[in-house]
Amino acid sequence: MASSSWSWKRYERPGLMQDEIEEVKAAFDLFDVDGTQRIHPRDLKSCVQSLNLRRNQVVHQILSDLERLGAKPLDFGAFLDIMTAKMGERDTREDVSKVFRLFDDDRTGSITLKNLKRVARELGEQLPAEALEEMIARADADADGEVTMDDFYVLMTQKSFPY
Template identity: 25%
Template sequence: MTTNGQTPENAFDLFDTDGDGLLSASDISSAIKKLGLDIDEHGIAALVRSADGDGDGRISEAEYDALCARIPTGSDSAEARNAFDLFDKDRDGFISTGELRDFLLHLGGTYTDGEAQDLLAGADADGDGQLNLKEFTAFLTTAAS
């Protein structure tokens, strides 16, 4: 995970809390807990087992990408809506630069408004300076491929 002022390359980096290039159950648990969410440790262990193609007990970036490809990301999917809602704190139907920055800071990184804006701009198809659900879903689909 990037914590030195650089933006994460992708979603994988947000979960790689120890920066070793592999996701352990501990990495995933730490990232989810930083979001303020309750998580079932047995569920995380099952997730790691299901995604761990080489049996080393950790998820590589390639294994993570394969896992993400199996997750439905249609704009009407409950999973996409739930993920969107984690970012959209003011519930206005958009993810602002500030909401994105706050979410990333909550994960333990150090991010400026400019870095958050750069991340957001890459997914902001209509150029309005914020992400709607459709843009967010497109970003998730791109990040998973």
């Protein structure tokens, strides 16, 4: 984080976990290139455009929200409000299904340990098999070692994750 005095607790909101706030802060810090603890909407918009994310519906809505705010720079609290409002919108089953299919590359109708290992490898994550097995176990409602589309939908649309 940019400042050692920064504390996620200052930004606590109902339904938001510490790691979610810290992830949004990490994104904020990426856009806060001059270290002022403010992001100019113009810079955020140009960053999104350079990453070619304009077609993403959530990103498009965020950009629309920023345009409505005008040219006023955003502090972290305002940025968090915008981002969490979008994170909180319920994903449709169709949206979740698209993500599920990214995991289920062998089209078996479920996410297996093999699928999860592949995704982790593609993302450059070196997670031990035990951690991946635990992820599957947490999402797997019938404990058969596979995550069905129904399991995945429940996991992706709930506000807190099972421990």
